[in-house]
Every structure is written in structure tokens, then in C-alpha cells.
Amino acid sequence: MFKTSVLSVLLMTSALSAMPAQAGLLDLFKKPNIQSEAVKDVYSGVKFTYLDTEDRLLIVNSFLKTVELEYALLPLKAERVGLDFKKVKAEALAAEEAAGSITLSAADRKDPVLKDKIAELQAVANMEFLDRMQLLVAKFEDTHFGINEKISRPFIYNGIRLFRVQGKVVIGSIEPKFISMVQKLSGADLSGLRVGDEVLAIDGVSVEDKVNELKAYIAGSSDEFRDSQAVRSLTLRNFKYDKKNYINIRLKSAGFLKLPTFVNNPTSETLRPDARAFMKLFNIPSDTASIGITFDRATNKWTDSGLAFEGYSVRKIQGNIKGLTEYTDDGGSVGLRTGYYINKGKTYGYMQLMTFATKNFKTGNTTQTFLDAIRNFIIELKENELPLIFDLRSNGGGNGNFPSAVLSMLAEEGVVYPGATSGMRITHYMRQLQEPFMHQMVNAENENTILTGDEFNAMFEDAIDNRLDYSPMYASDPTPFDAKVKGFSNKIVALVTADCISACDKMSFLLKSSKRATIIGTHSNGTGAGYLSTSELDTEWTDPLRVLSSRVPNYLFGLPGNSFDINIFEADSVSKMCTENMPTQADVTYSNTMVDITRNNLGWLQKAAQVLEEK
Numbered sequence: 001m002f003k004t005s006v007l008s009v010l011l012m013t014s015a016l017s018a019m020p021a022q023a024g025l026l027d028l029f030k031k032p033n034i035q036s037e038a039v040k041d042v043y044s045g046v047k048f049t050y051l052d053t054e055d056r057l058l059i060v061n062s063f064l065k066t067v068e069l070e071y072a073l074l075p076l077k078a079e080r081v082g083l084d085f086k087k088v089k090a091e092a093l094a095a096e097e098a099a100g101s102i103t104l105s106a107a108d109r110k111d112p113v114l115k116d117k118i119a120e121l122q123a124v125a126n127m128e129f130l131d132r133m134q135l136l137v138a139k140f141e142d143t144h145f146g147i148n149e150k151i152s153r154p155f156i157y158n159g160i161r162l163f164r165v166q167g168k169v170v171i172g173s174i175e176p177k178f179i180s181m182v183q184k185l186s187g188a189d190l191s192g193l194r195v196g197d198e199v200l201a202i203d204g205v206s207v208e209d210k211v212n213e214l215k216a217y218i219a220g221s222s223d224e225f226r227d228s229q230a231v232r233s234l235t236l237r238n239f240k241y242d243k244k245n246y247i248n249i250r251l252k253s254a255g256f257l258k259l260p261t262f263v264n265n266p267t268s269e270t271l272r273p274d275a276r277a278f279m280k281l282f283n284i285p286s287d288t289a290s291i292g293i294t295f296d297r298a299t300n301k302w303t304d305s306g307l308a309f310e311g312y313s314v315r316k317i318q319g320n321i322k323g324l325t326e327y328t329d330d331g332g333s334v335g336l337r338t339g340y341y342i343n344k345g346k347t348y349g350y351m352q353l354m355t356f357a358t359k360n361f362k363t364g365n366t367t368q369t370f371l372d373a374i375r376n377f378i379i380e381l382k383e384n385e386l387p388l389i390f391d392l393r394s395n396g397g398g399n400g401n402f403p404s405a406v407l408s409m410l411a412e413e414g415v416v417y418p419g420a421t422s423g424m425r426i427t428h429y430m431r432q433l434q435e436p437f438m439h440q441m442v443n444a445e446n447e448n449t450i451l452t453g454d455e456f457n458a459m460f461e462d463a464i465d466n467r468l469d470y471s472p473m474y475a476s477d478p479t480p481f482d483a484k485v486k487g488f489s490n491k492i493v494a495l496v497t498a499d500c501i502s503a504c505d506k507m508s509f510l511l512k513s514s515k516r517a518t519i520i521g522t523h524s525n526g527t528g529a530g531y532l533s534t535s536e537l538d539t540e541w542t543d544p545l546r547v548l549s550s551r552v553p554n555y556l557f558g559l560p561g562n563s564f565d566i567n568i569f570e571a572d573s574v575s576k577m578c579t580e581n582m583p584t585q586a587d588v589t590y591s592n593t594m595v596d597i598t599r600n601n602l603g604w605l606q607k608a609a610q611v612l613e614e615k
Contacts, residue, residue, distance in 0.1 A: 044103050047119040048273035049126075051547065052101035056129055059543040060096055060136070063147075063550070064089050066541045072425040072529050072554045073142060073580055075469040080581040081141045092136050099125065099132075123277035124243075127153070131240050133548060134217045141581060143221040143501055143527050144553045150546055153275050156284065158235040158247055158259040161309055162199060165592045169199045169207045169231055171251075172597055173311030182260055192254030195311045196594055201250040202234060203242075210234060221526035222583050225498035235259075245284040262287045312597045314394045314499065319600050321350050327373055329358035336361050338377045341389060343609040349381040349490075350605075352391040353406075356503040357398025371405055378409045378485055387491035389608040390517060392524075397502025400530060400557065404479045407510045410517070411479065413487025417514045418560035419450070419476035420506055423574045426463050426471065429554060433537050434460060450475050450567050459568050473558055473573040475566070479510070491615050492517040493608045496586060501525040506557060508584035513560050518611055520604075521586045528580030529553035556580070 044052045051059070067074060068085070077083035102125055104118045130149060137147040159179050163172035172195060179190050199207045211230045217239055220226035233239075235247075245261050263279045265271060265286045279286065318324055321339035329335030337352040351374070361373040368376070381388055388410075404419055411417065424430050451459070451474055463471040481487050494517040496508050501524075508524040511517040531539065532555045539552040558577035561569060569577065588611055595603035 044101065045119075045122060046104055046109060046115050048122075048277065050102070050122040050274070051126055051129055051545070052103065053096060053099065054101075055545060056096040056099070057093065059133075059545060059547060060092050062543050063133075063136075063541065063548070064092065066539075066550075066552060067140075070427055070429050070539045070541075070552050070554060071140075071145070072427075072556055073140070073145075075425065076556075076574060076578060076580060077140060077142075079575060083140065088136070088139050092132070095132055096129075099129070119277055120281045123274045123281065126274040127241060127278050130548075131217065134219075134239050137550065138217055138219045138226075140219070141221060141226075142219060142529070142553065143225060143525050144529055144531075144551075146219045146550065148549045150542075150549060151270050151272050153238045153272060154269075154279075155236060155238045155264045156241060156261050157264060158249075158261055160193065160235050160259070161311070162231050162234050163312060163592065163597065164228055164231050165594060165597055169211065169234070170594075170597065171195055171197050171199065171311075173309040173313065175309045178262075186260065188258060188260075190257060190259070192251070192257065194253065196597055197254055198252040199234075199249060200252055203248050207234070214240065220498075221528070221581050222498050222523065224522055225501075225525050228498060241278060241282075241284075243282050245282055260285075312600075314497075314601070315352070315354065317352060317391070317601045317605070320602050320605055325363055327361035327363045327368075329355055330360055331358070336373060340386075341605050341609065343606065346609070346613070347386055348609055348612060349377070349384075349386045349388045350391065351377055351388060354395050355398055356395065356400075356402045356507075370399075370402060371409075374406060375409050375482065375484060378488055381490060382485065382488050385490065387612045388493075389605065389612075390492060390494040390511075391604075392500045392504050392507060393495050393497045393521065393604070394499045395501065395504035395507075396499075397504050397527075400503050400506060403503055403507035403510050404476070405482075406507060407514060407516065408479050408482040409485045410488050410492060410511075411481035411514070412489045412516075413481055415481050415487075416564075417479040417510070417516075418562070418564060419478050420510065420560055421473040421475055421558045421569065421573075421577055423473040423556035423558065423578060424460075424463075424471045425469060425554075425556070427554070429537065429539055430532075431464075433532060433534065433554075450477050455567065468571065470556070470574040472571055473556070473569045473577045475561055475568075478564060479514075491612050493611050493615075494519050495604055495608060496521040496524050496584065497591075498522060498525050498583065502527050502530065505579060505584065509559055509579060512584050512587075518588060518615065519584065519586045520588045520590050520607055520611055522589065522591055523583035523585045526579065526581050526583030528558055528578040528582065529556050531555070 041054070044050045074085060102118060102121045104115065109115050130153065133147050137145060159175045159182065160171050161173040162169050171193065174193055174195060179193060182188060183190050201207055202210045211227065211234065214233045214237070215226045215230040218226040218229045220229065242261065247259050247261060248256065249259055250256050261284055263284050263286050318337070321337070321341055324337060324339040326334050327336040335355040335358055339350050341348045341350045353374070358370055360367050360369055407417060459471055459474060494508065494511050496519050500508055505524045505527045508519065512519055530553060531551060533539070539554045540549065541552055542549045556574060556578045558579050588607070590604065590607045593603045
């Protein structure tokens with residue numbers, strides 16, 4: 001995994017301390033070398049692309065104009081999270097003006113020492129700009145709305161994973177090969193690291209203050225989601241790099257330890273020269289091989305496939321389930337597990353659904369559709385008269401039509417439930433998207449809603465004529481019981497946390513509004529917007545310099561109505577029904593305990609069995 005020749009040099013005692021100060025370099029940090037004859041624009045970077053003030057203002061203005069024109073939730077965010085868009089815009093532009101430009105004249109570029117120092121400053125400045133962009137988009141508090149670098153920055157990590165357990169931050173997993181190699185090469189004694197040990201402070205700052213510092217960079221529709229991602233980012237992130245190559249961590253049991261910081265540079269990914277220069281400047285060594293980190297742009301989350309960490313994972317539950325069957329999704333990752341949990345002589349069906357973003361599930365040589373794989377297990381539980389534990393704790397969402405189809409399989413015979421609702425912000429994009437079809441579907445049924453074409457047209461035109469920010473929320477098709485399952489009356493509990501996102505949010509509120517399941521956990525993520533596009537139109541933003549991109553949410557979804565008689569709701573129904581920043585709350589509160597950390601989520605299963613027996 002690691003190249004000893006690299007680490008043996010960099011992991012000496014001196015390498016685990018901050019980079020020695022260089023007087024000339026520090027002077028440059030204090031005051032950028034801006035000259036009237038400095039080389040500007042595309043030529044500003046002395047060794048790699050550097051974004052000077054004009055470049056950064058171009059990017060920020062382009063992004064904010066797209067938000068203003070196309071972001072479906074912009075008016076609603078003022079109400080939900082107190083967003084003042086004008087203030088956010090003014091502060092973002094002022095920050096770029098204040099940052100200035102670090103440039104060098106053509107004549108001074110002949111001095112190799114000065115050129116190297118300017119390149120180092122430009123590397124730091126580029127990283128800080130990317131951080132400011134992440135801070136900017138996080139202000140919208142929307143899990144669906146993130147900022148992506150066209151060429152991603154590498155991750156830095158410290159060999160341990162941290163999790164929130166009953167209000168505390170604890171070590172949940174350790175990469176033993178990494179820790180062993182660090183000990184051999186540096187002589188550091190890390191034998192005190194233990195899963196479950198509480199983290200008290202990092203670099204002399206309380207761990208909660210550190211979490212809050214990083215939380216400001218996390219795009220999330222609920223505080224719990226931002227908190228969990230910030231906790232993880234303490235020892236694994238690709239933003240807000242420390243300007244040193246270690247962290248000092250204080251643990252409740254092990255005391256003070258110094259953990260080296262490594263940068264992950266997978267050979268399969270394009271390397272950023274500015275990020276490489278930053279790592280070199282602060283002596284942060286590369287692991288020279290992939291540690292299996294990937295970034296899911298759809299959910300703005302990291303995934304853990306291929307990591308060799310030992311200890312806790314929210315998805316690790318296999319050892320507690322009998323008759324386990326694992327299904328891989330279209331991308332080859334495990335997306336569905338089914339089996340049985342046995343507790344105190346009683347048997348419960350268990351289904352862990354980790355994605356709605358696949359058409360098929362495969363186990364062995366057998367491939368089934370997404371819906372058939374789930375349906376067949378539900379039928380099996382029905383035949384054996386077993387209750388269901390439906391685990392949605394780590395589901396990043398996907399196809400928004402699947403949740404209602406899954407609910408239909410769980411519906412009792414003869415029952416029909418109201419469907420979820422949708423809504424639109426009236427924008428140029430949405431008019432271009434909808435209006436061509438409005439003239440084609442008059443007196444026909446819209447395939448996505450229960451509305452006739454005439455009803456949809458009238459609703460849309462009324463919102464335009466009255467200059468409304470939003471259309472009313474409108475109903476989708478009702479959800480009847482599944483004709484193949486023919487009714488499922490067994491007891492159901494659903495396990496839900498803030499990592500239940502997007503389509504999983506929809507699954508959660510459909511289960512709750514239908515009263516078909518008791519929800520155990522904290523709450524779902526709290527998203528309420530998604531993406532509508534065609535082959536001709538979408539709201540994918542890319543800045544003019546091709547540095548950053550973002551997929552801008554452009555339509556709304558929300559709670560079902562209380563009646564089948566109403567297809568179009570009140571004019572202000574977006575404010576009442578859209579679920580953005582309004583996560584589905586659990587009926588029974590539960591969160592990770594040390595039993596879950598040390599015994600593969602066993603506490604969740606025990607709680608589920610308890611609730612099922614009490615129903």
C-alpha cells in the first residue's frame with residue numbers, strides 16, 4: 001500500500017512537526033507580491049493554473065447568477081433556514097476582493113527561488129478559494145446542492161475513523177496496516193488506539209469546536225447530517241487542509257497521541273498540480289496508492305468500498321443476520337441484503353436497502369429487477385407470517401418513483417394511499433422544460449401526476465399570471481396495494497437516520513403518513529428537491545473556466561395530501577408540504593450505542609425486535 005522509501009524519509013521526528021518557517025516565505029504570506037507589470041489572466045500561474053481575483057469573481061458571479069435563476073429552493077430557504085441571499089452574495093464577492101491576487105512579473109520569473117515561493121503561495125491560495133466555494137454552497141443547507149471540482153482534490157487522512165455515539169465522538173474503526181507502518185517508520189507508539197475510545201480534543205481545541213468548524217463546510221439539509229459528516233471529516237476529508245502534516249489528538253483512555261497526516265493520490269485519478277504543491281510545501285506525504293475512497297456526487301457523500309479499516313460501519317450487520325442474501329446493484333456494489341434476525345427464540349425478517357439508484361439487483365448468476373428482488377422477499381415473509389425490519393439507515397436515494405412502488409408491496413390488501421406531491425419554482429428553465437409538453441398533453445394524463453393535461457396547464461399558467469414564486473404542490477398517482485403481493489399485513493419497523501437521503505426521505509415520509517411502519521432512529525435527511533431534465537435541458541452548472549460544477553436542484557417534492565379529492569393544493573402549499581429541511585421524525589428515538597460500535601449494529605436490531613414485540 002505504501003512506498004517505504006517515501007515514508008522513511010518523511011516520517012522522521014522532524015517530519016511530524018510543522019514545516020520550518022522560512023523568513024522570505026512568511027513575508028510573502030503577509031503581503032502578496034502584486035506589481036503593476038505583473039502577468040495576469042491565464043498567465044498568472046507561475047507553475048500551474050492559478051485563479052486570480054478576476055478569475056474568482058467570474059466564477060462566483062456565474063455560480064450565484066445560476067442560483068438566482070434556477071435553484072428551486074431559493075425563495076423557500078429564507079423561510080426554512082433564514083437565508084439572506086443578497087447578504088450571502090455580497091459577502092462572497094467581498095471575500096474574493098479581499099483575498100487579492102498573487103502574481104509575478106515576467107522579469108521576476110527569471111528568479112527560480114522567487115518563482116518557487118510564488119508558486120507555493122498560489123497553491124495555498126487556490127486551496128483556500130476552493131474552500132470558500134464549499135463554504136458558500138453550504139450556506140444553502142441542502143444535501144442535494146453541492147459544489148464539485150472538475151479535477152478533485154485528494155483526501156487527507158489519519159488512519160482512524162470517528163463516529164458520533166450518544167453525543168460523544170469516538171473512534172469507530174482503525175486501519176491496522178497504516179497504524180503498524182507508521183509505528184515502524186516513525187517510532188511512534190500508537191498501541192493505545194482502541195475502538196470506542198472517546199476523542200476529547202484535536203490540536204488543543206475541544207472536539208466539539210473542531211466539529212462545528214468543519215460543519216460550516218458541509219452541504220446538508222439537516223443538522224444531524226452535517227454533524228455526522230463533520231465528525232468523519234476530522235480524520236478524512238478533501239477540503240480545509242491543515243498547514244501541517246500531523247494532528248495531536250487527546251483521547252479519554254489513551255491520552256495524547258500524534259497521528260501523521262497522509263494524502264491519498266490514487267493512480268487512477270488526475271492529480272492537481274496545485275494540491276501536490278500544497279502537500280509538498282507542508283511535508284504531507286502521499287500514500288502512493290488508493291485507499292478506496294470515492295465521492296458520490298449525487299449524494300455529496302464519501303463511500304467506503306475497498307477500505308481496510310477494521311471496526312464499525314453503519315452498513316456492517318452481516319454477522320447478526322441468518323440466511324443472508326446479498327444483492328449487488330448495477331454498479332457492482334452491495335445494494336440490498338435480506339435475511340433473518342433471531343432474538344430470544346423469535347424470528348424477524350430483515351431487509352437492508354442501501355440504494356434506490358439501480359434498475360436491477362444481482363445475486364450469484366441471477367438478476368432481478370429492483371422491484372422484483374424486494375417483492376420476492378416480502379412474499380416470503382408473508383408466507384411465513386414474519387414481521388419486517390426495514391433498514392434504511394444508509395441509503396443515498398435514487399429513483400423517486402421507487403418509494404411508492406415499495407410502499408405498495410407493504411400495503412395491506414385493499415388499501416390505497418395518497419401519493420407524494422410535487423411542485424415547481426417558476427423559472428426560465430422550468431418554463432422551457434414544461435411548456436413544450438403542456439401543448440401536447442391537453443386532455444391527456446400526465447404520466448408523472450394524477451392531473452389531466454388541462455389541469456396541469458391551468459395550474460402552471462395561473463402561477464405565471466399571478467407572478468408567484470411557486471406553483472401549488474400537486475398530487476401524484478395514489479399508491480394501491482401490490483397486485484402480486486396481494487396485501488402484506490405483517491408488522492413493520494423502519495430504521496432511519498439522517499443518512500436516509502432523497503428518495504429515501506420520500507420512502508420515510510410515505511411509511512409514516514401511511515402509518516404502515518413504526519420508524520425507529522432519529523430522522524431522515526430532510527431533502528425536498530430534486531432534478532427534472534431532458535436530453536436537451538438540465539441545470540448542470542459549470543463555471544466559464546471549467547474549474548467547478550454543480551447540479552442545481554430544480555423541482556420540489558413533498559408530503560402526501562390528506563384526501564384523494566384534492567389534486568392541486570393551496571397557493572402557499574409549498575411552504576406547508578415541501579419536505580426540504582423538514583426531515584421525517586422517528587416514532588421511537590434511537591441512535592448508535594457502544595453495542596452498535598463493537599457488535600456490528602446489534603443494538604439497532606435489538607431495539608427493532610423490542611418495538612415489534614410491543615406493537
